Amino acid sequence: MKWLSDSRLDHLRELATKPDFSATKYRLLNELASGGMGTVYLGEDTELNRRVAVKVLNTPDPTSDLHQRMVREAQIIAGLEHPGIVPVHDVGTVADGRVFYAMKYVRGSRLDEYAAHTESIGERLRKFQLVCDAVAFAHAHGVIHRDLKPQNIMIGSFGEVLVLDWGVAKILRKHETPVSLEADTLIKNPDDTQHGTVIGTRNYMSPEQARGEINELDERSDVYSLGSVLYFLLTNRSPSDARPRTLNPKVSKPAEAVCLKAMSLERTARYATAAELSSDVWRLLDAEPVSAYRETVLEKIGRWAGKNRFLILLVLAYLVMRIFLIFTSRS
Numbered sequence: 239m240k241w242l243s244d245s246r247l248d249h250l251r252e253l254a255t256k257p258d259f260s261a262t263k264y265r266l267l268n269e270l271a272s273g274g275m276g277t278v279y280l281g282e283d284t285e286l287n288r289r290v291a292v293k294v295l296n297t298p299d300p301t302s303d304l305h306q307r308m309v310r311e312a313q314i315i316a317g318l319e320h321p322g323i324v325p326v327h328d329v330g331t332v333a334d335g336r337v338f339y340a341m342k343y344v345r346g347s348r349l350d351e352y353a354a355h356t357e358s359i360g361e362r363l364r365k366f367q368l369v370c371d372a373v374a375f376a377h378a379h380g381v382i383h384r385d386l387k388p389q390n391i392m393i394g395s396f397g398e399v400l401v402l403d404w405g406v407a408k409i410l411r412k413h414e415t416p417v418s419l420e421a422d423t424l425i426k427n428p429d430d431t432q433h434g435t436v437i438g439t440r441n442y443m444s445p446e447q448a449r450g451e452i453n454e455l456d457e458r459s460d461v462y463s464l465g466s467v468l469y470f471l472l473t474n475r476s477p478s479d480a481r482p483r484t485l486n487p488k489v490s491k492p493a494e495a496v497c498l499k500a501m502s503l504e505r506t507a508r509y510a511t512a513a514e515l516s517s518d519v520w521r522l523l524d525a526e527p528v529s530a531y532r533e534t535v536l537e538k539i540g541r542w543a544g545k546n547r548f549l550i551l552l553v554l555a556y557l558v559m560r561i562f563l564i565f566t567s568r569s
Contacts, residue, residue, distance in 0.1 A: 257294050257332045264292055264340060272296075275304055275405055280343060283327075290327060294338040305337050311405045312339035314381055322372025324392075324400050345395045350388035353471055359488060362471040363523055368399035370464060370516035376401075377457045377512055380410045384455065386463035387442040388470055406437050408455060441476045442466040445503050458505045461515055465500025465508070468519075472497060493522055495531035 259266055259281075267280045270291065281292040295308045309329065316326040329339040346352075349365070356362060369391055373383060383390075383404060390403045438447045444462035446454045466477040472493060473485040482494045496518045502508045509515040518528040527533055 257336055257338070258334065259292075259332055261333055262330060264290070266292065276308060281340065283340065289343045290340045291324075291343045292338055292340050294332070295336045298334040298336045300331070300335045300337070307405065308337045308339070311407065314407050314409070315341070315404050318376055318379060318381065318404075320372055320375045322368055322399055322401055323376070323404075324402060344392050344398075344400055346393050346398075348389055349391035349393060349467070350470070352393040353388070353474065359472065359493070360523065363493075363519055365393060365399050366464075366468055366471055367516055367519040367523065369401060369467065370512050370519060372399070372401045373460055373464060374512035374516055376407075377460065382408050382410060382455065382457060382460045383463070384408055384447070384459065385438050385442075386460055386467060387439050388467055391467070410456060438463070441478075444505075446505065454505075456505075457511050458508045461500050461508050461510075461512055462502075462505075464512060464515055465497055468497045468500060477501065490522075492528045492531040492533075496522060496528055499530040 256266065263283060263285045265282045265284055267282060267289075270278045270280050272278070274296075276293045276295050279292045279294065281290050282288070283290050293308070295304060297304055299305060312326050312329045315323060316329075319325065324341050324344060327340045327342070329337070331337050349369075352365070353362060369386075373386065376383065381404075383401065384406045385403060386401070390401065392400045392402055394400060436443075436448060436450045437452070438444075440448075442463050444455075444459040447459055469475075469477045469482060472482045472489045473480075475485060482489045482497055483491070496515070499507070499518075500509055500515055509518070514529075518530055521528045
């Protein structure tokens with residue numbers, strides 16, 4: 239009897255579980271990532287001759303909740319046409335009934351990987367501000383993400399910022415949804431989770447998410463998660479009880495205040511929207527006062543001096559020159 243090697247067995251298992259795309263226009267190249275609901279492959283669109291990312295459901299049961307959730311995820315993303323959200327090109331099923339959707343293939347690195355090679359807090363804040371803008375766009379269309387974290391944010395090869403993985407997104411207001419779900423059974427229950435179900439990622443989910451208060455989730459829940467992402471960018475650590483400045487003295491007091499306001503345990507104390515958070519981050523980048531922090535007089539002077547450093551040096555140079563001319567003219 240001839241025994242198969244472990245590597246050969248692993249290869250056979252891969253072939254057995256790999257979805258059959260022979261009846262579609264897509265050819266799978268290799269696996270990129272795998273999760274509880276689906277697996278993402280690098281694929282090729284043989285008709286348009288371009289590479290795409292293909293997300294395939296792990297279970298073939300078309301009547302399962304996961305099947306409906308995957309379709310709903312594709313519909314939600316397709317309706318959120320924004321530079322910071324990966325566009326969906328196509329949706330369908332393979333021979334065994336598994337649903338899939340094809341989307342733009344983004345070359346780049348995750349936000350946590352990007353941060354590992356980017357020390358500048360200013361550069362990190364610029365990327366974070368673009369994340370806030372993408373989330374604010376989704377909120378304006380009645381959708382909250384519910385699982386924002388560095389691993390679900392991609393920095394493209396040209397510096398573009400994209401928010402990924404909308405698999406547990408929640409539609410807040412049916413009449414403002416960016417897509418028509420009327421033919422989908424999910425429209426009867428836009429959020430197919432029950433009270434008490436915990437959705438999100440530990441350390442990045444809001445307190446109300448951690449308590450399973452599904453009906454209480456709104457834009458401010460995503461704001462908390464954004465604050466947690468900002469905490470990571472400021473400290474290089476997952477959110478904890480420690481204040482950002484204790485972990486990284488280079489963090490300014492206003493930046494810490496913005497982070498802590500977004501991460502307030504009380505929803506009413508947070509920024510009401512991702513757009514408000516984005517505005518304060520923009521003020522940080524522009525050396526303007528932020529709503530989350532009240533400056534002292536000395537801090538105002540210091541901030542003004544830092545922002546107008548060139549002007550101050552120019553004036554000082556002029557004064558030195560005038561003094562020099564006065565003394566030389568007397569001699």
